[in-house]
Amino acid sequence: MRRTLLAAALAFGIILPAAAQDAATPPKRKTAQEIVDAAPASAWRDLDPANTLYMELPGGRVIIExxxxxxxxxxxNIKTMAKGGFWDGLTIYRVQDNxxxxxxxxxxxxxxxxxxxxxxxxxxxPAEFTRSAKGVRFDKLPDVDGWAPEVGFADGMPAARDPKTGTLWxxxxxxxxxxxxxxxxxxSIAAELYVVIGQAPRALDHQLSLVGRVIKxxxxxxxxxxxxxxxxxxxxPGQRAPIISIKLASDVPEVQRTPLQLLRTDSQAFIDATEARRNRVDDFYTQPAGHIDLCNVPLPVRETPKG
Incomplete structure (x- = not known):
């Protein structure tokens, strides 16, 4: 009946009452960014200075969780080397495209x-390619992955899990x-580190010891x-990029730290924002994908609110 009324109204130029218009028009869905921006304080966690590296380059600061x-x-070992200034004055000596x-x-x-x-x-x-999944909270994505039986997030890091072997990486x-x-x-003793700057090389999963992620x-x-x-x-040698220093944030005076918070992957805001990316419905997208790749799920970071 409502569809008939709406069709007749459109055909004859009749203006429907506001209530009828609202019933005929689905509510606008929020974008992922709108969901993240509205996330409550409880959905965020503080970055731990004791588990954060500040990599100072001539162009600015790279922050690693x-x-x-x-x-x-x-x-x-990384903490020991950072405290001892091992990387200070060394270089970025390899940059491989993609x-x-x-x-x-x-x-x-x-x-x-x-x-x-x-x-x-x-x-x-020892090689630390995998860990036991027992007792570790795993925020699983429902999406199929070509590299692992299950994918999601653990300790705020993108991760994969094999229920048959009980391992996580x-x-x-x-x-x-x-x-x-x-x-x-x-x-490896973690003296030589690398950062992925290209398309996710997932074939290397559980082949190397992964120690963190760049968050800024x-x-x-x-x-x-x-x-x-x-x-x-x-x-x-002159082509290498100099590293001024790499320090633990906890060893940097508080006034010189970059206060950051990260969205909890077990929060409803994170779940909703991921769904909004999985099925985008804005004016640009003509058909929702219905799928999202683990490595295309961003982990939102923000400056810690003042006050």
């Missing part, structure tokens, strides 16, 4: 040129930080000049 739950021994930037001691394999590790640095670590999404290694699985400052890394093929290592 560490993931001790996934790679505890690698993260402990893949990674890599930094550390470019001369580390040359006899007599390697920078000494700070006291307390462990020179052998971080995924190589844009901005993820990993520890470089040689062929031996246990050949990716634009400083993604615009760097690419090194030559095939692997992007700069051929001349």
């Amino acid at each position: 560490l993931a001790p739950g996934f790679a505890p021994e690698h993260v402990a 893949f990674v930037v890599q930094f550390g001691d470019a001369e580390g394999e040359e006899a007599g040129k390697a920078k000494p590790y700070p006291a307390g640095t462990k020179t052998h670590l 971080m995924t190589h999404c844009y901005g993820i930080v990993g520890a470089g290694r040689n062929n031996a699985p246990d050949s 400052g990716m634009e400083l890394l993604s615009v760097m000049p690419r090194g030559p093929a095939p692997m992007g290592f700069y051929e001349k």
Whole structure:
């Protein structure tokens, strides 16, 4: 009956009462950004300074949230090296297009040129490619993934889970930080780190120890000049990008810190914002996708509100 009334009204130019118009027009759905902007304070968590790195480059600050739950021994070594100033004065020496930037001691394999590790640095670590999923909250996405039985978020990090083996691992999404290694699985000590700057290389999942993710400052890394093929290592030392310092935020005076909050992945705001991205209904999109890839789910970050 309502459709008949609406059709007749349109045919004869009749103006329907406001109530009839409202009933005929579906309510406007909020965008993902509108949902995030309206998220209550309880939906946000503070960035922990004890698990945050400040990477100071000539162009600005790159902020990295560490993931001790996934790679505890690698993260402990990173903290030791950061406290000892290991990366201060070293360089970003590899930028491979659509893949990674890599930094550390470019001369580390040359006899007599390697920078000494700070006291307390462990020179052998186990491979930390996966962790036990037991007791870990996993905010699962309903979407099918080609690389793992289940994908979602754990400890605020994009992750995958295999219920059959009871294992959980971080995924190589844009901005993820990993520890470089040689062929031996246990050949990394987290002195050489890389950041994904291209399309997610998910074939590397549970092949390397992933130690965190960049939450602010990716634009400083993604615009760097690419090194030559095939692997992007700069051929001349002068091409390398200098690192002023890498420090734990907890070792930086509070007035010099960047106060940030991250949207909790178990919050209703995060769930709703992800659904809004999965099925976009704004004027540009002609057909909702009905699907979202794990690495296309942004993890919202904001400056901590004052007061």
